[in-house]
Amino acid sequence: MTADDLLTRHRAVLPSWMPLYYAEPLELVAGSGRRVTDAAGRSYLDFFGGVLTTMVGHDIPEIREAVERQLRTGLVHSSTLYLIRQQVELAEKIARLSGIPDARVFFTNSGTEANEAALLCATNHRRSHQILAVRNSYHGRSYATMGVTGNRAWSASALNPLQVAWLHSGERLRGLLARLDADDRVEAAVEDLREVLATQTSGDVACLIAEPIQGVGGFTHGPDGLFAAWRKVLDEHGILLISDEVQTGWGRTGEHFWGYQAHGVTPDLLTFAKGIGNGFTLAGVVGRADVLESVPAISFSTFGGNPVSTAAGNAVLDYLLDHDLQANAARVGAILGDGLRSATAGLSQVAEVRGKGLMLAVEFVRPGTVEPDPELTTRVFEACRVGGLLVGKGGLHGNVIRIGPPLTLTGDEAREGLAILVDAIRTAVEVTA
Known part of the structure; x- marks a missing residue:
């Protein structure tokens, strides 16, 4: 062929x-x-x-061997209705590494699903479907995650189940804030946030979802410290912060293990995907227990955190840290x-x-x-x-x-x-x- x-x-x-x-x-x-x-x-x-x-x-031999060991058991799937040792072990590691106190972890199959789950938790916790998102962002291809994606090329539907207000990203090449130096851009971005809250929302906003470095957006990012400056305003209103670490997590930036750490702030929820599976289907959300526990009904992921994927995830994370x-x-x-x-x-x-x-x-x-x-x-x-x-x-x-x-x-x-x-x-x- x-x-x-x-x-x-x-x-x-x-x-x-x-x-x-x-x-x-x-x-x-x-x-x-x-x-x-x-x-x-x-x-x-x-x-x-x-x-x-x-x-x-x-x-990578260590990852291949971990997956092969699981395959040799004959058990590739059981669903999360049963205890999965590999899943619990990986959740313990991610909770510890997340930097979020009293953290819980929910596994999904993709970054899209992880962000969808984070939005589900945040909107339930705050009893609001109002969301703050960032221009030029990308958070996934499902109905709600497209709604908080600020990049027209990736917004495959004009329909939106959420009420979204958009913030300036603070990038330095284009836009209203580009003409400012880094410190002034942070200050202007905070002023923008205050104005958006005052004019485009009814006050009870659920969360801000943001990428520390925008992936699909072309690896653009605001100045270090921007998230912390935003967080001060969010805390005044009880608004949650979601850090989308699908592309920035696991030490990729070199400076920190998570992208959010460049900003001197800890998010309420953190989403992860991509690299943790090294090609195996694995993603999830980690966050404060009181926020993750806000889901009012039964919810689970049939394939999320399955024995094969979490066997790979444990091997990937161990390899990452050991080396x-x-x-x-x-x-x-x-x-x-x-x-x-x-x-x-x-x-x-x-x-x-x-x-x-x-x-x-x-x-x-x-x-x-x-x-x-x-x-x-x-x-x-x-x-x-x-x-x-x-x-x-x-x-x-x-x-x-x-x-x-x-x-x-x-x-x-x-x-x-x-x-x-x-x-x-x-x-x-x-x-x-």
Whole structure:
């Protein structure tokens, strides 16, 4: 079977709104460490990790063996109506690491479901369906999570079960706050929050849901300390804070284990997904017991926290901690970040290299402006693939290259990928010129 045959079959049975990367879509058939192989036998350095999901790399023996041990028992599913040892053990670890006092954990299958569960708990706890969300955010593809997604390209329905009021993100490239320095942006964002509460809500708001670094939004983020400044106002009204850590959690930023820790504040609820399963279906919400216990009826997840996924999750988390991958993210991320900033310093087509640790982005614009250039971005994206490097693409305007490699990335691999990416940027810019 050829790749073209598979593409034809894909288009015949799967919806058109489910996108495929690249002008010539790839079928990946194998992976090892930080590299994947396509159906034609070509190897690529993986700098996107299945959208920041293959967090510790492909085919890691400790994770494979943990899953195989569970499979050998013959029990792959029992539902949460029965005790699941792997689930309890993983919940204990996550509760301890969350930083949230007296924490409870509820497992789901995806980040979307985790955020949906967090919203369910918050709205029940506060008896309100009023939500504060952040512009340019992404929280999932279900009915309620689309309602709190502030990125039009990902809002697949105009209908919304929630009453949502929108805050400025505090990002530094565009928007009303971009012209301000970091301290003034925080102050202005707080003033914005107060005005939104006074003019767009009836006062009994349930929660603010926010990403410490916006994932789909192109790895944009406000100044450190923004969440703490917001929290002071939220506390005046009893409003809960949900930190969406689906992409920022588990030490990826290098600076901290959770993205929220850069802000000097502890959320009431924290959602997690992606990397904790390293490709196995695993996600959840962890939060204060009194908030998690606000659900007034029976609720459970058939597959969430199943024996196989939590066996993987325990192995992933143990591997992450045993190998201090947060420190590696900081060390190797600096090679990439500093290298990209140095290599692109003279290019007017690069508006910004941003991010933390192994969560980095390059934003492309038309020279001398901040007008997005998605066409140039696509050329860079395709050139990376030709060079043997897989990266992500995103941002509100589709003009951002996203870099989220496995946290086990080595220094040599970082330099190899950096060289490919820089060459792709220079080639694409020369074509544009």
